[in-house]
Amino acid sequence: MGLSSRRRFLKAVLAAGAAAVTAGVVGPALREQPPPSSHISAVQEYGNSTTTAGPLTPISSWYVVQIGPTPSLQAQGYRLAVEGLVERELQLTLKDLLSMPAVELYDTIQCVSDSYFLRANVKWRGVPLKHVLDMAAVRPEASKLALYAADGYSTDLPLSKAYEPDTLLAYMADDEPLAASHGYPVRLVAPRWWGYKYIKWIVKIVVTNSNYLGYWESLGYPDAARKAP
Ligand SMILES: Nc1nc2c(c(=O)[nH]1)N[C@H]1C(S)=C(S)[C@@H](COP(=O)(O)O)O[C@H]1N2
Numbered sequence: 001m002g003l004s005s006r007r008r009f010l011k012a013v014l015a016a017g018a019a020a021v022t023a024g025v026v027g028p029a030l031r032e033q034p035p036p037s038s039h040i041s042a043v044q045e046y047g048n049s050t051t052t053a054g055p056l057t058p059i060s061s062w063y064v065v066q067i068g069p070t071p072s073l074q075a076q077g078y079r080l081a082v083e084g085l086v087e088r089e090l091q092l093t094l095k096d097l098l099s100m101p102a103v104e105l106y107d108t109i110q111c112v113s114d115s116y117f118l119r120a121n122v123k124w125r126g127v128p129l130k131h132v133l134d135m136a137a138v139r140p141e142a143s144k145l146a147l148y149a150a151d152g153y154s155t156d157l158p159l160s161k162a163y164e165p166d167t168l169l170a171y172m173a174d175d176e177p178l179a180a181s182h183g184y185p186v187r188l189v190a191p192r193w194w195g196y197k198y199i200k201w202i203v204k205i206v207v208t209n210s211n212y213l214g215y216w217e218s219l220g221y222p223d224a225a226r227k228a229p
């Protein structure tokens with residue numbers, strides 16, 4: 001299949017609403033994994049599992065999977081709303097998020113639909129989601145988060161996963177701001193769980209005790225999306 005017919009094919013798959021590949025997946029030009037920077041706290045390992053194997057994937061071969069076109073969000077005007085079962089509702093700007101304590105970690109993002117080809121080793125930087133939830137003060141009856149994105153996508157996360165120290169609201173990948181296609185300005189990073197939890201272009205978090213199911217979860221994908229060890 002030629003490049004342009006492959007693109008048409010992938011567009012058609014996207015239009016059909018399936019998880020689709022829109023970028024090349026094989027890249028020979030791998031670079032060495034740099035050491036972690038020291039001014040930011042690094043959660044390299046959590047529990048007893050390391051989440052990244054191998055060198056960083058060059059951005060040019062990092063896969064893209066999404067249900068529709070890339071929305072174009074601007075830093076100016078971006079807001080992350082936190083509402084629902086909280087003591088204080090929040091409307092965070094990108095500047096707010098950038099001023100919070102940051103964590104850097106290496107992780108492998110992997111799509112459940114082809115975990116061999118649709119994978120990328122990424123160095124993320126972001127704010128622990130727990131930090132933002134603690135600012136909002138989650139009420140004791142809460143059990144779950146519903147997470148919403150600017151493209152109409154959503155996912156959900158049990159509070160226990162949301163509180164893990166390496167679950168991040170990430171705004172950088174490989175020391176650069178996120179690319180538009182990878183979630184600019186902010187996306188979730190949920191190490192050890194499948195890629196569909198890594199919601200891109202996140203704009204709203206609703207704390208709930210109802211059993212909200214996100215886009216893929218409501219189509220039957222597991223709610224607790226831990227990858228096989
Ligand atoms: N907003 C939004 N986030 C999303 C998706 C989406 O369609 N929309 N797809 C998910 C899926 S299925 C995967 S595997 C990862 C892929 O992330 P990437 O395109 O940055 O590699 O994004 C997840 N986050």
Ligand SMILES: [Mo]
Nearest residue numbers: 111112195196
């Ligand atoms: Mo995916």
